[in-house]
Amino acid sequence: MNRKLNMLRYLVQSNSFTKIGELATVFNVTTRTVRNDLLVIEEYLKGTKAELVKKKGHGVIINKQNITEEDLIRLIKKVSGEKSFYLEEERLNIILQELFINEEPLTLNILSERTKSSRSTVIKDLAKCEKWLNYRNLFLKKKPHYGTKLVYKEHDWRMGVIDHINNNLKEFNFQKLCNSFEEKFCYSFDSNVNEFINHFTCSKFLILIKNFIRKYESDQQIRFTDDAFINIFLYICIATKRIKDEKILNIDSFEQGNIVNIETIANWIKNNSKIIDFDSSINFIEVEINYMACYMLSQNVR
Numbered sequence: 087m088n089r090k091l092n093m094l095r096y097l098v099q100s101n102s103f104t105k106i107g108e109l110a111t112v113f114n115v116t117t118r119t120v121r122n123d124l125l126v127i128e129e130y131l132k133g134t135k136a137e138l139v140k141k142k143g144h145g146v147i148i149n150k151q152n153i154t155e156e157d158l159i160r161l162i163k164k165v166s167g168e169k170s171f172y173l174e175e176e177r178l179n180i181i182l183q184e185l186f187i188n189e190e191p192l193t194l195n196i197l198s199e200r201t202k203s204s205r206s207t208v209i210k211d212l213a214k215c216e217k218w219l220n221y222r223n224l225f226l227k228k229k230p231h232y233g234t235k236l237v238y239k240e241h242d243w244r245m246g247v248i249d250h251i252n253n254n255l256k257e258f259n260f261q262k263l264c265n266s267f268e269e270k271f272c273y274s275f276d277s278n279v280n281e282f283i284n285h286f287t288c289s290k291f292l293i294l295i296k297n298f299i300r301k302y303e304s305d306q307q308i309r310f311t312d313d314a315f316i317n318i319f320l321y322i323c324i325a326t327k328r329i330k331d332e333k334i335l336n337i338d339s340f341e342q343g344n345i346v347n348i349e350t351i352a353n354w355i356k357n358n359s360k361i362i363d364f365d366s367s368i369n370f371i372e373v374e375i376n377y378m379a380c381y382m383l384s385q386n387v388r
Contacts, residue, residue: 089113090123092204094130097138097148099174099207105145112206174211177201181208181215182250183282185226186243191233222246240335241377244328248320251283286323291362295322298361302382305354314385321381326368335373351379 093113097104109120124146128138135152172180180201184192197208212234216226223242228234238246299318303309310318328334355375363370 089115090126090130093120093123094127096204096207097127097146098150099177099203100147101174103141103144103147108145108206112204172201172203177203177207177211178215178218179250179282181211182218185215185219185234185236186247186250187282187285189235191227191229191235193233196233219246222249240328240333243333244321244324247286247324248317251320252317283320286320286327291323291326294362294364295319298322298358301358301361302354306351309388311386311388314387317385318382322362322378325374325378326362329368329370329374334371335377337373348376348379348383351383352376355379355382 093109096109096112106117106120110117113120115123124138124140131138131148134157136157137149137152138146139149140146181197184197184200194205194208197212198205201208201211203211212226219226219236222245223239224246225237226234227237236243296319299310299315299322352372352375355378356370359368359370359375362368
C-alpha cells in the first residue's frame with residue numbers, strides 16, 4: 087500500500103509524462119509491478135475528476151485539468167492518513183528557503199526529507215529553483231557527495247529574499263501586518279506557514295521598525311503605499327539580521343546613481359538609527375546606511 091501511495095504522490099508532483107521504466111527504477115520494482123500498481127491508482131482516482139492517462143512511448147500522467155491540486159492532496163491524505171504533503175510550489179518555496187538560510191551545502195537526501203519527496207523530484211525542483219535564482223544573479227554551487235549551496239553577493243541575496251517573500255509566500259497576509267501596525271500590537275507570524283519570514287524577525291523589533299518608518303514619513307512629510315511600507319519593513323528586518331550575522335554589504339554592491347536627496351536621507355537614518363538599535367548591537371556602517379537610504383527613496387509614496 088505504501089508503495090502505491092508513494093507512486094500516486096510521485097505522479098501528482100509531476101507535470102509531464104513519466105515512463106514506466108522510470109517508475110520501476112524509482113521504486114525498485116519490475117515494470118510489471120508498476121503496471122499492477124497503476125491499476126490500483128486508477129481505482130484511487132475513481133470518483134474524482136482526475137484521470138490517469140497512458141500514452142504509448144511516453145508513459146503515464148495524471149490529468150489534473152479538471153481538478154485542483156488541493157483536491158488531489160486531500161485525496162492522498164484521505165487514502166494514506168498522512169498529515170504532510172507538499173504541492174510543487176510549496177516544495178520550491180521550501181528549497182529556496184533552505185538555500186537562502188543555510189550556509190552549509192544541502193544534500194539531496196536533506197532536501198528530499200525536508201520536502202517529503204523523492205530525490206528525482208528534488209533534482210527537478212532544484213533546476214526550477216536555479217532558473218529563478220539565476221535571474222536574480224544568485225547561483226548554485228553543486229558537487230557530487232558535497233551538496234548544493236547558494237553563491238551570492240550580499241545585495242543580490244537580500245533582494246532575492248524580499249522577492250521571494252513578495253512573490254511566493256502567498257499565506258503571508260501583508261494587509262494584516264499593516265493593520266497590526268496601525269492598531270499598535272505585534273502581528274504574530276504563523277511559525278508553520280511563515281517560518282522563513284520568522285527567521286528574520288523578532289517580536290520586540292516589530293514596533294521599533296514600525297516607529298522608525300512612521301517617524302521617517304512624518305519628518306519627510308510623505309506617506310508610503312502599503313506595499314512600499316512592507317518592503318521597507320522587510321528590508322530593515324533582513325538587513326539588521328544580516329548585519330548582526332556579520333553579513334555586510336560591500337561598497338561595490340550597488341550603484342547610487344543620481345538619486346536625489348540620498349545624502350540628506352542617509353544623515354536622517356544615521357541620526358535616528360537608535361530607534362532600531364536601542365541597545366547599540368547593530369553596526370550601521372556607511373555603506374549600509376547609504377543603501378537603506380537608496381532603498382527607501384526608491385519606494386512609492388501616496
